[in-house]
Amino acid sequence: MDFDNNNLSQNKMLNEFDIFKDFLQQKNLRWTPQRKMILEIFLSFDGHVDIESLHQKIQEQDPSLGIATLYRTLKILVDCELVEAHSFHDGKKSYERKFRVQHHDHLICTQCEKTIEFEHALIEKYQIEICEEYGFTLKSHKMELMGVCENCRKE
Numbered sequence: 001m002d003f004d005n006n007n008l009s010q011n012k013m014l015n016e017f018d019i020f021k022d023f024l025q026q027k028n029l030r031w032t033p034q035r036k037m038i039l040e041i042f043l044s045f046d047g048h049v050d051i052e053s054l055h056q057k058i059q060e061q062d063p064s065l066g067i068a069t070l071y072r073t074l075k076i077l078v079d080c081e082l083v084e085a086h087s088f089h090d091g092k093k094s095y096e097r098k099f100r101v102q103h104h105d106h107l108i109c110t111q112c113e114k115t116i117e118f119e120h121a122l123i124e125k126y127q128i129e130i131c132e133e134y135g136f137t138l139k140s141h142k143m144e145l146m147g148v149c150e151n152c153r154k155e
Contacts, residue, residue, distance in 0.1 A: 016043060016082050016099055023080035034065055038073045039082075047087065048094040048115055086144075105142070109149035116149070 020039055021031050041057050042049060051070065058065050074095060077083040084098045086106070092116075105123065107116040121141070131138045 019099065020080060024076070027076075029050075029076070033140060034069055035073050035076075037061060037065070038070060039077065042077070042083065042095070043097065047117070048096045050092065050094050054095070064119070077127065086142075106144045107149075108144055109152055110146050111148055111152040114149050114151075146150050 016039060017036070020035070024031050025033070041061070042054060044057075045054070051067075051111060055067055055070055058070060074083065074085070077084050078095075080100050082097070083095050084145075085101075086094050086096065103124075104117040104119045107118060108114075127138065127141060130136075
């Protein structure tokens with residue numbers, strides 16, 4: 001199911017739980033207390049969330065919930081476009097909220113793994129111009145600039 005976040009964000013009635021429930025129903029999957037809890041806890045984080053931090057917080061509420069259930073639920077959340085998965089330089093995945101979040105790109109420190117989110121109007125403008133020049137319809141994009149942050153450079 002392909003949700004258009006721009007159209008959905010216009011509708012104040014929809015929230016992540018409604019979208020997730022609808023997606024599960026369309027895929028003949030169940031809305032379970034575990035899936036609800038995983039989404040609730042995920043939404044309590046700001047920015048990027050690694051699987052270990054998410055699992056630790058989930059274990060505090062329900063020690064019986066296994067990591068496999070967490071991975072399966074995150075995959076479903078990615079499939080329904082509520083969550084975006086990132087694999088940065090070290091290959092470790094992190095996840096971030098996608099619904100009702102303004103587009104941004106990333107600066108990633110290859111030493112300390114710090115991630116800085118940014119947006120720049122000229123980058124967005126040039127992407128549109130390039131797509132128009134080549135007759136390309138842009139659906140989405142992801143920019144990750146790798147380097148060394150200011151703190152690591154000082155060390």
